[in-house]
Amino acid sequence: MTSEPPSGAKASRSDRSSRAIKLDLPSDAGSQPQVTETVEQRIAQELRRLIAEGDLAPGAHLPLRQLAAHFGVSITPVRVALIELAAAGLVVSRPHSGMRVAPMSLEEFEEVWTIRVSLEWWLTRRAVEQVRDHDIEHLRGALEKIQHAAHSQAEWPEYVGHSWNYRRYLYSLADRPQMLNSLDTVYVRSARYSRLMLVGGERINRAAASMEEVHAAVERRDAKAAQEALRRGMEWTMEAALNQFVSDLPATPEW
Known part of the structure; x- marks a missing residue:
């Protein structure tokens, strides 16, 4: 798992670039360019998959510290990923309740x-x-x-x-x-x-x-x-x- 700087530390440009993760493309990808994704994007993508497959049910709590420990990163990239999912309508924030998977309707x-x-x-x-x-x-x-x-x-x-x-x-x-x-x-x-x-x-x-x-x-x-x-x-x-x-x-x- 890619290590993260402490949440209070300001990452340099080289630190940020080193956080990019190389993805293995399928053999049929042909001449497509190599794809990179950041830690934040990888976390968001994994949470999208869990929501789509029903492993994270509607209303499921998404505690920052537990997610950070699960992914082996600091809280900051998890928070960024959840903000991205909230903008997409997959996650909602409630007062005194934190982030949760959006309900179905x-x-x-x-x-x-x-x-x-x-x-x-x-x-x-x-x-x-x-x-x-x-x-x-x-x-x-x-x-x-x-x-x-x-x-x-x-x-x-x-x-x-x-x-x-x-x-x-x-x-x-x-x-x-x-x-x-x-x-x-x-x-x-x-x-x-x-x-x-x-x-x-x-x-x-x-x-x-x-x-x-x-x-x-x-x-x-x-x-x-x-x-x-x-x-x-x-x-x-x-x-x-x-x-x-x-x-x-x-x-x-x-x-």
């Missing part, structure tokens, strides 16, 4: 899912127009993981992550980094709801069939068909979720 679901549909619809068209043979090969592998998760009950909890990995790679081909960053944030907020709904084989299989339809259009390089398949699948998910969530949203503890 029907209103939030409607908002984030509507944003996702809009962004993903546009990015799909642009991505399919740019897709290359080796991209399609990569997406085939990602689709196989989706199909395996859909047909194996033990893998159902992994379905949402596999589906997003496929989508995230596809959308990266659109070469619209700011839109992709916005979508990354919205995805984390929406993933909690996706996991709440996709709990049975019938729903997961239907979601997987929708992804197969999207992929078939990508293979044909038919951008319009891919857009329409994506839109139908996401609208079905939204309708099913709205019919279920009123009674199934997890209660947030009183703060």
Whole structure:
């Protein structure tokens, strides 16, 4: 774990640059530039993952000192990471209660899912127009993981992550980094709801069939068909979720 200077010390420019962490890129990353992230970004990313996967439940307390000890850093980068998550709507601050994971609500679901549909619809068209043979090969592998998760009950909890990995790679081909960053944030907020709904084989299989339809259009390089398949699948998910969530949203503890 990267060591941090004491919280009261002012880091020099060289100290700050040494805190950057090199990330190992997958073998298919090709000629993409090497990615670096700071300690603050790494902490924020890990907390995003825990929130998206439900390991940090709505209302969960996020104590600075415990998180700092967990990550092996001072309080300062943890505080910076939590401020970033608060700006993204994933964390909220309450008087005398500190930082907590944001609650879930029907209103939030409607908002984030509507944003996702809009962004993903546009990015799909642009991505399919740019897709290359080796991209399609990569997406085939990602689709196989989706199909395996859909047909194996033990893998159902992994379905949402596999589906997003496929989508995230596809959308990266659109070469619209700011839109992709916005979508990354919205995805984390929406993933909690996706996991709440996709709990049975019938729903997961239907979601997987929708992804197969999207992929078939990508293979044909038919951008319009891919857009329409994506839109139908996401609208079905939204309708099913709205019919279920009123009674199934997890209660947030009183703060």
